[in-house]
Amino acid sequence: xxxxxxxxxxxxQLMALYSDNTQLNSENSSSLLLxxxxxxxxxxxxxxxxxxxxxxxxSDSSKTADExxxxxxxxxxxxxHLMRMxxxxxxxxxxxxxxxxxxxxxxxxxxxxxxxxxxxxxxxGDELYQGWGNxxxxxxxxxxxxxxxxxxxxxxxxxxxxDAAVNFNEWMKETTREWLLPVLEAYxxxxxxxxxxxxxxxxxxxxxxLNANPKLQAILFDREDVVVDANPVLEExxxxxxxxxxxxxxxxxxxxxxxxxxxSRVLLxxxxxxxxxxxxxxxxxxxxxxxxxxxxxxxxxxxxxxxxGMGSLTxxxxxxxxxxxxxEFYNLLSSAGFKVxxxxxxxxxxxxxxxxxA
Numbered sequence: 001x002x003x004x005x006x007x008x009x010x011x012x013q014l015m016a017l018y019s020d021n022t023q024l025n026s027e028n029s030s031s032l033l034l035x036x037x038x039x040x041x042x043x044x045x046x047x048x049x050x051x052x053x054x055x056x057x058x059s060d061s062s063k064t065a066d067e068x069x070x071x072x073x074x075x076x077x078x079x080x081h082l083m084r085m086x087x088x089x090x091x092x093x094x095x096x097x098x099x100x101x102x103x104x105x106x107x108x109x110x111x112x113x114x115x116x117x118x119x120x121x122x123x124x125g126d127e128l129y130q131g132w133g134n135x136x137x138x139x140x141x142x143x144x145x146x147x148x149x150x151x152x153x154x155x156x157x158x159x160x161x162x163d164a165a166v167n168f169n170e171w172m173k174e175t176t177r178e179w180l181l182p183v184l185e186a187y188x189x190x191x192x193x194x195x196x197x198x199x200x201x202x203x204x205x206x207x208x209x210l211n212a213n214p215k216l217q218a219i220l221f222d223r224e225d226v227v228v229d230a231n232p233v234l235e236e237x238x239x240x241x242x243x244x245x246x247x248x249x250x251x252x253x254x255x256x257x258x259x260x261x262x263x264s265r266v267l268l269x270x271x272x273x274x275x276x277x278x279x280x281x282x283x284x285x286x287x288x289x290x291x292x293x294x295x296x297x298x299x300x301x302x303x304x305x306x307x308x309g310m311g312s313l314t315x316x317x318x319x320x321x322x323x324x325x326x327x328e329f330y331n332l333l334s335s336a337g338f339k340v341x342x343x344x345x346x347x348x349x350x351x352x353x354x355x356x357x358a
Contacts, residue, residue, distance in 0.1 A: 003062065003093035003101035040129075042089055046109070047125025049086060050118050055109035056104055062101035090175070119170020127157070127164055131317040144320035154318050159225055169229065172265075173204045178204055180264060183295055184350035189213045189260075196221060196258030198250055198282060199266035203230040207237035218243040219255050243288040250278050256287040261286060264295040265350075269319050272332060279336030286357055294339060294353040307349060329353055 049055065057063065057071045072079065083100045084274035086092050093103045093119055094120050102110075108117040108192035127150070151158050159164040189195075189209065195218045196334045197206045203220045210216055218239075220230055221309040224247035246255050251274070254261070282292055299322070313325040324332070330340055333355050342354035 003095055003103050042217070043209055044129065045082060045085055045089075045127070046091060047121055048082060049091065049106075050109050050121040050125065053111065054083075054113050055091075055106050055118075058100060058102040058106070059110060062095045062099040064099055068100065080196035117174055119167055120174045123166040123171030125169070128314065128317065135313070135317065138248060138316060140318075142320075145317045146319070149351070155223075169202050172201055176204045176208070178351055180295060181208065182346040183350070183352060184209065184212050186344050186346045187293070187352060189216060192216060192260045194219065194258045194260070196255055196261045196285075198222075198261055198263050198278070200255055200262070200264070201226055201230075203227075203243065203245075205232045205262075205264055206243060207234055207239050210242050211237055216242070218248055219258060220244070221246045221248065221250070221255050223247060223249065250281055254281045256285045259290050261290065261292045262295065263292070265297075267294065267329075267332070268296055268315055268321060268323060271321055271346070275332050276336050279332060279338065283337045289358050290356070291341070292333075292355045294329065294333075294355070295350055296353075297323050297349060298329070298351045299325045301325060305349075311349075326351075334358075336345045 006021040023347060052072045057068055065083060069076035069079040087094045090105050092106045093101050095101050110116055112120055128167050131149050134149050137148055138145035147153055153317050158168055195216055197220050199222055201222055202222045206218050206220050207307050210218055220243055230245050234243050284351050315321045337358055338355040339358040340355050344352040
């Protein structure tokens with residue numbers, strides 16, 4: 001059941017998030033600054049709602065705070081004030097003054113739906129949130145805030161914490177849907193026989209590309225502990241018979257026999273030395289006629305959107321890196337033996353760089 005009688009006051013802010021033309025009115029500057037500072041309170045309230053599965057509890061009917069608390073196994077008084085606060089920012093709606101219900105914004109917190117953002121909320125609201133708490137430490141020292149917070153790097157942490165790994169994979173799956181699918185509209189795969197998705201995770205993007213291109217074959221390549229969860233994704237998409245799953249390290253070697261090698265949101269996780277190693281291993285696997293396709297965020301030289309700014313700092317929080325400029329990507333490729341053959345800007349926040357062995 002869904003209620004639609006609510007007012008979404010943050011629409012303008014969401015639009016501004018992706019724009020580099022945000023205008024500041026001096027008359028309301030103090031209110032704007034305070035609103036920025038209150039932001040973490042909203043994000044944590046949304047995180048708690050996702051963690052407790054409140055949207056799922058409201059999926060069949062509106063409920064009182066007592067009913068929600070009983071279903072979630074939490075304190076009724078606390079849930080009442082949490083729900084009132086979430087209603088005030090438009091995440092849920094209030095019916096008959098005492099019942100809470102799902103609306104079109106809150107439905108994105110449902111589990112397992114095609115437009116769910118629950119995994120993103122869970123991924124950002126727990127470990128990443130704690131890492132952002134050490135941003136000051138990172139800026140002062142240059143060290144990675146996540147490692148300072150958890151005493152290990154991100155990938156080791158995910159290996160040791162299965163719940164966090166599930167949330168991280170869902171986060172990547174959801175952002176693939178939101179950000180990377182415009183690549184399919186901007187790139188011609190008609191002459192590609194075999195795609196090698198290097199660092200392709202659990203195969204979310206591979207599956208989409210295979211579905212969009214019925215004649216395409218693929219090799220999904222990532223760490224053994226990652227690709228172990230890929231087969232269900234490929235099976236569900238109906239493309240498992242056209243995709244070979246290979247486990248290994250792209251710091252050691254990359255599978256040969258492809259004619260298009262994809263690095264989607266891979267290089268952004270590594271410093272220049274590691275990124276060049278990955279690129280050189282791709283180079284070694286490729287022939288002169290093969291192509292390399294980099295799908296990544298690109299830091300503009302001038303003004304940028306808040307989304308890109310926050311994204312670059314998120315990379316620093318998690319792994320100590322920042323988004324690269326176009327020139328920095330070109331320099332990496334040149335150092336690894338590639339020449340750029342095409343540059344494509346998509347409708348989403350990522351760009352595509354095509355290169356071939358020089």
